[in-house]
Amino acid sequence: MTRVISTMHRLVELGLSGMAIAYERQLNQPDLQQQTFDVRLGLMMDAEVSERETRKVERLVKGARLRESQAVLEDVDYRASRGLDRSLLMSLTECEWLRRRQNLILTGATGTGKTWLACAFGNQACRLGFTTCYRTANQLFEDILLSQADSTLPKLRRQLIKTQLLIIDDLGIGGITAQLGPLLLEIIDQQSRNGSLLITSQYPQDKWYDLFADPTIADAILDRVIHKSHALQLKGESMRKMRGKKS
Structure with missing residues (x-):
């Protein structure tokens, strides 16, 4: 028993918690103890890999700060x-x-489930190992302007451009000022070389140009975003109203 406890502790100390759990499971299942050493070691290694992948996904999801953290693509409502x-x-x-x-x-339109679906894609990206960052458009624009004011913009820029999936939720509320435009262009230009954007908006794409105070900046940003994009339009009654009717 002392030897078993020592082995368990050693595995945990080495950061092999997945193997430690699998080792304990083997001790509690006589049929597994009858397997060869190679088989038992293989099962422990598989458990360790699985445990590490699970922890990685959990870290990615936590870092993404998704508004709808429980949203998953398996739960999409496909009603006509x-x-x-x-x-x-x-x-x-x-x-x-x-x-x-x-x-x-x-x-x-508002309430048709854009944010939920965006977060479901964010969760899927995390499952597949992509770094993900969720921000509402207002949050993102406020962060950019505040970081410019307190000289932390380079740090924020690095964080955003290295993200493999940057989710910008609810684009269009408040518009994009002449001051913000060039800063946003620089971030989107560099981020597009490293990853992807997921943008939600209640405004159709042909209205996005009017959101910008500077038409030159609008051309530059939309050229980088729209021309290599897939598009989904959500229709129907507000999902919030429908949930309210059921409750």
Whole structure:
């Protein structure tokens, strides 16, 4: 027994908690103890890999700060009134667009589930090992302007441009000022070389140009965003109202 406890402690001290749990499981299952050393070691190594992958995903999800942290693509509501193209959504679920550094745009009226779906894609990205960052457009723009004022913009810029999936939720509220435009352009230009954008907006894409105070900046940003984007438009009655009717 002392030897068993010592082995367990050693595994934990070495940071092999997955192997320690698997080792204890083997001790409690006589049929596993009858397996060869190679088989038992293999099972322990598999458990360690699984444990590390789980911890990594948990870290990525926590770091993403998703508003709807429990949203997952398996729970998407495909009712006909929402107008979702199921085959397109299923293909986007594989996240090949992320690997190719393409973008995803979700549009629709307020309450149609854009934020929830964006967070579901954020969770999927974390599962696949992509670093993810969620911000509402207002939060992001405020962070950029405040960091410029207190001279921390370089730090924020590095954080944003190294993110493999940057989610900008609810683009359009308040518009994009002449002061903000060049700063946002620099971030989007550099981030697009490293990863992808997921943008939600209640404004259709053909109205985005009018959100910018500076038309030159608008051209530059939209050229980088729209031309390599997949688009989904959500329709139907407000999901919030529908949930309220059920309660």
